Amino acid sequence: MNQLQEVQDKLRSLRLAETADRLPELIREAEKRDLSFTQFLLDVVTYEQKRRDEKQLERRFKWATFPFHSTVDEYNVNEQKSLSSKKLNQLKDLTWIEQLYNIIFLGPPGVGKTHLSIGLGIEALNQGYKVIFTTMGDLIQALKTEEITRKSKTRMKRIREADLVIIDDLMFMAMDKQEANMFFHLINTLYNQTSIILTSNKGPKEWGELLGDQAITTAILDRILHRVEIVHLNEDSWRMKHRKTIFGEQSVSN
Incomplete structure (x- = not known):
């Protein structure tokens, strides 16, 4: 098992599955932009928070049971x-x-x-x-x-x-x-x-x-x-x- 897979497995064990799946792309982006370790970690946790918020909103829409979508x-x-x-x-x-x-x-x-x-x-x-x-x-x-x-x-x-x-x-x-x-x-x-x-x-x-x-x-x-x-x-x-x-x-x- 390489280091990337090991990190992904640990992320999933911590219930950070969204970040685990996205990790290779986040690493490539960090290397491309020559980010500092701190900025890279910030990007990782920001992505996880964003996905959690999106999934929570999706659940709330499901629970709301609107018969149709109108604004x-x-x-x-x-x-x-x-x-x-x-x-x-x-x-x-x-x-x-x-x-x-x-x-x-x-x-x-x-x-x-x-x-x-x-x-x-x-x-x-x-x-x-x-x-x-x-x-x-x-x-x-x-x-x-x-x-x-x-x-x-x-x-x-x-x-x-x-x-x-x-x-x-x-x-x-x-x-x-x-x-x-x-x-x-x-x-x-x-x-x-x-x-x-x-x-x-x-x-x-x-x-x-x-x-x-x-x-x-x-x-x-x-x-x-x-x-x-x-x-x-x-x-x-x-x-x-x-x-x-x-x-x-x-x-x-x-």
């Missing part, structure tokens, strides 16, 4: 007059996460509520925050099966430890009392430790009808609305305005 910059504010560029930039700077503010995107289907929430989630991930995306239906299912399946238990653990939880289609479906109670306990756990983005086509005043229990509704609203920014997206559906048709320029209704 805030891709959102066309010109088609949504109720949200100015200034307000969008204020959301994008993410200071509200440090302040433990919640964001509620309200509006009919197709106005970009999910797009914006995912865009802000991706921005938060890139800035080092732990982010989880879930639909309301999937969240209730995970809560109901948390004590039964390992997958749901792991999922709920990540939700409770996240810096930002995105709940899509809040109040899309009615809940029974048990489901509403579980949802309250989750909101109570996240309160004062996690920011939440909620998307819904129903305003908070209507949530009581779907939660079914006024006392639980009041308790949930009390925690969500304590520090909140409600963004109304009231323009027409983007999907309907940009829908495609097999009939050329004719509208689908004609």
